[in-house]
Amino acid sequence: MWQCASCEYINDDWDESCLRCGVDKVTSEAERVLAEQQAAAQAAEDAPVEATQVHELSELEKRILDSPPRAEESAEPKSNPADAQPRARVPRSSGRLQAELHTSADAMLAAELARSRVQEGAQTRPGRSNELAAILIIAVCLLGILAVSYIAWSRGLISLPAPRTANQLDFTSLGFEATPAYPQNEALQGLLASNVRAVRPLKPHAQLLFDCEAAFSRIQTNLAAPGIDQAGIVHQLDVTADLASLLLEDYTRFEEQTVIHNRRIDQESVTVLREQYAARARQLMVILQAAYLMVEDTGHPAFLYTDNIPGVLGKYGRIDASTYPAQWQATREQRHQMELDEQYSDLINELNAWYSTLATLHGQVEAMIRDSGDVGSNRGRLNPAAVKLVVLLDDYAYKIEALNTDFESYVEALPDTRSNTVHDLVEQFRALAQEDHLYCFGSIYQRYAEDRYAELDQYDNLNGHYEYAVLWWPKAKYDYEGVFTKYEERWKELWKGQ
Numbered sequence: 001m002w003q004c005a006s007c008e009y010i011n012d013d014w015d016e017s018c019l020r021c022g023v024d025k026v027t028s029e030a031e032r033v034l035a036e037q038q039a040a041a042q043a044a045e046d047a048p049v050e051a052t053q054v055h056e057l058s059e060l061e062k063r064i065l066d067s068p069p070r071a072e073e074s075a076e077p078k079s080n081p082a083d084a085q086p087r088a089r090v091p092r093s094s095g096r097l098q099a100e101l102h103t104s105a106d107a108m109l110a111a112e113l114a115r116s117r118v119q120e121g122a123q124t125r126p127g128r129s130n131e132l133a134a135i136l137i138i139a140v141c142l143l144g145i146l147a148v149s150y151i152a153w154s155r156g157l158i159s160l161p162a163p164r165t166a167n168q169l170d171f172t173s174l175g176f177e178a179t180p181a182y183p184q185n186e187a188l189q190g191l192l193a194s195n196v197r198a199v200r201p202l203k204p205h206a207q208l209l210f211d212c213e214a215a216f217s218r219i220q221t222n223l224a225a226p227g228i229d230q231a232g233i234v235h236q237l238d239v240t241a242d243l244a245s246l247l248l249e250d251y252t253r254f255e256e257q258t259v260i261h262n263r264r265i266d267q268e269s270v271t272v273l274r275e276q277y278a279a280r281a282r283q284l285m286v287i288l289q290a291a292y293l294m295v296e297d298t299g300h301p302a303f304l305y306t307d308n309i310p311g312v313l314g315k316y317g318r319i320d321a322s323t324y325p326a327q328w329q330a331t332r333e334q335r336h337q338m339e340l341d342e343q344y345s346d347l348i349n350e351l352n353a354w355y356s357t358l359a360t361l362h363g364q365v366e367a368m369i370r371d372s373g374d375v376g377s378n379r380g381r382l383n384p385a386a387v388k389l390v391v392l393l394d395d396y397a398y399k400i401e402a403l404n405t406d407f408e409s410y411v412e413a414l415p416d417t418r419s420n421t422v423h424d425l426v427e428q429f430r431a432l433a434q435e436d437h438l439y440c441f442g443s444i445y446q447r448y449a450e451d452r453y454a455e456l457d458q459y460d461n462l463n464g465h466y467e468y469a470v471l472w473w474p475k476a477k478y479d480y481e482g483v484f485t486k487y488e489e490r491w492k493e494l495w496k497g498q
Contacts, residue, residue, distance in 0.1 A: 005036060013426035112148050169211040169246070175239045180218035185210060187272050198266040202273060205254050205278035211277045212247055215239070216283040223290050233295045240287055241302035247284070248305075248312045251277050255316045278319045280311050283325060289331040293338065340419040347417065354407055358432055362401075367435075380452025380495060387456065390447045394458040401468050404433045408472065434473045441465050441480060445487040452495045 002025060003010050004018035017024050078134070171179050191199060191206040219236050222228065259270055288306055306328045310321035341348060369392070373385040382390070390475060411426055441462065448459050466484065470477045 035192050043313055103277075142335050148352075152461075168207050169215065169243075171211075171215065174215070174242055175235065176215070176218065180214040182210065182214045182440060183217055185213060188213075189275060191269055191272065196266065198264055201258050201262050201265050202269050205250060205258065206276075208246065208250050209273065210279055211245055213276075213283070215243055216280065216287060219287055220225060220283075220290070223287065223294065228294075230296055233291055234297075234300065236287075237291050237295065237300045237302040240291070241285070241300075241305065244284055244302065244305040244309070247277075247280055248308060251312060255318070274318050277313065278321075281313055281319070281321065281324075284309065285327060287329070292331055294337055298335065335418050341421050344417050344419050344422060347414070348419075348421055348425065351422060351429070354410070355425060355429045355432070358400075358429060358436075360402060361396070361399060362436055365392065368392055374449075377450040377474065380450075382447060382451050382456075386447050386450070390444055390456055390458050393440040393443050394461055397437055397444075397465050400433050400437045400440070401465075404430075404437075430473075434469070434476055437465070437469060437473075438476060438479060438483075441469070442483045445483050449487040449490040449494065454491070 002013065002015075004021060004023055006023040007018060007021040009018055009020040011019055011025070015025065058177065131444065188206050188210045191202060194203075219240055222236055223233065225232075254273065284305070288303060291300075306324070310324040313319040313321040369389065372389055372392070374383070375386045375389050376383050377386060407429055414422070444458060444462060448454055448462070451459075462484075465480060466480050469480050
């Protein structure tokens with residue numbers, strides 16, 4: 001190592017000149033000191049001597065001035081011997097002497113400074129060796145830690161965090177308490193596990209679809225949980241809105257960037273992903289429909305996606321989204337009917353009471369018929385069970401007619417509610433009344449066909465039952481006429497002429 005005399009930079013032994021300032025290498029301490037002294041002397045000679053630098057001479061300086069000049073200083077140009085004459089000694093000027101003294105002092109200072117720097121460099125070299133040793137020790141320690149960590153990982157004692165797949169959902173930031181369970185989906189799992197180069201661009205889309213399927217399944221479960229309150233429903237709608245936005249944006253990237261700009265992707269896998277996008281859209285619609293029927297405030301932004309879903313999916317003509325508007329309209333109508341049911345709850349309760357009265361009577365008659373025993377005839381005469389059945393059914397037919405007449409009068413006074421529940425209850429009562437009345441009419445006529453003598457008074461009431469049915473249930477006229485024709489013909493075949 002050697003130190004540059006100009007800039008004090010410490011260079012390597014093989015460097016011939018200073019790497020910082022370019023000064024040639026000084027091979028020895030004496031040469032460097034001499035070079036510094038010469039440089040200082042030259043600088044002193046070049047500098048002008050000012051009057052302000054003159055000061056009183058010391059005793060040493062005076063003796064030097066009085067001493068004879070050196071040979072080189074007294075030498076003069078040779079001249080003719082004849083002209084040679086003794087010359088008086090001319091003393092040097094005080095200014096020049098002062099400059100020489102300053103030059104000598106500067107040279108001595110420069111030499112002393114150079115020696116001190118050389119000593120400092122010699123003292124710092126062992127320090128640099130210590131630093132290198134410390135760096136080596138640290139490196140060895142780090143390698144040891146890495147080796148121990150690898151052994152622990154290979155033996156299962158520690159586990160590294162799983163790398164995050166591209167496009168993978170952050171369920172915690174979306175509002176899930178924990179990562180939902182992933183359902184079995186062989187199509188998406190096959191794409192995610194594939195290492196085929198033509199499938200790699202599709203993996204981010206497959207990952208998002210797989211995550212959305214798990215998330216949508218969890219939301220459906222949460223909405224179906226018993227006792228869920230309005231705050232819980234709103235929270236599920238918030239999560240659904242975020243997922244719907246991510247799903248539609250990803251489908252747009254899938255069609256515009258992945259499919260159009262990448263011609264080397266696997267087309268069969270593209271078809272599979274389109275089917276998965278359609279399946280996730282159906283899941284999303286089911287969630288929105290269920291929440292729409294449960295939430296009190298239907299102005300949640302999540303419901304706007306019922307328009308965006310068919311718009312985005314149908315934009316590229318690859319997925320059939322034409323049925324979604326009709327599905328949503330049906331859900332809105334169902335919600336409207338729920339509101340009407342709440343509005344006309346008292347009226348609905350009354351209609352239920354009317355129907356319940358008729359249904360109770362229906363059940364009682366059925367129980368009596370089961371308990372009446374075997375019904376039949378012997379040589380044209382009905383057994384007691386058959387006679388009892390005819391009387392029971394004729395009485396039930398009259399009760400139906402009376403109850404139905406009162407019910408129709410009640411319905412005629414009802415307002416136009418446009419409630420499907422009100423309409424259904426009215427039609428439900430009419431259907432049961434007409435069905436039971438026709439059953440009574442047909443069963444009595446059946447016993448009539450087996451009765452050779454036809455002496456029961458209930459047979460005479462059949463004509464009145466027929467007229468009532470034609471009046472109140474005109475569409476059933478031909479059913480009653482069919483019963484009449486069938487059993488009249490049978491009676492004639494069995495007993496006429498006997």
